[in-house]
Amino acid sequence: MGYIKEPEGVDFVIESTPLTKREAKEISDFIKSRKEEAKAVTKKSSKKA
Numbered sequence: 639m640g641y642i643k644e645p646e647g648v649d650f651v652i653e654s655t656p657l658t659k660r661e662a663k664e665i666s667d668f669i670k671s672r673k674e675e676a677k678a679v680t681k682k683s684s685k686k687a
Contacts, residue, residue, distance in 0.1 A: 644650055657665070 642650070
């Protein structure tokens with residue numbers, strides 16, 4: 639990935655709105671499930687060796 643240079647006179651400012659509790663929980667649950675899937679794949683592939 640490359641570096642994006644700001645053109646003169648233009649500022650790239652990003653202001654995010656805060657997450658709702660529901661959105662934060664959904665993201666947290668998704669990350670947790672992906673980590674569990676990764677552990678399962680790692681354990682499965684390491685048993686083959």
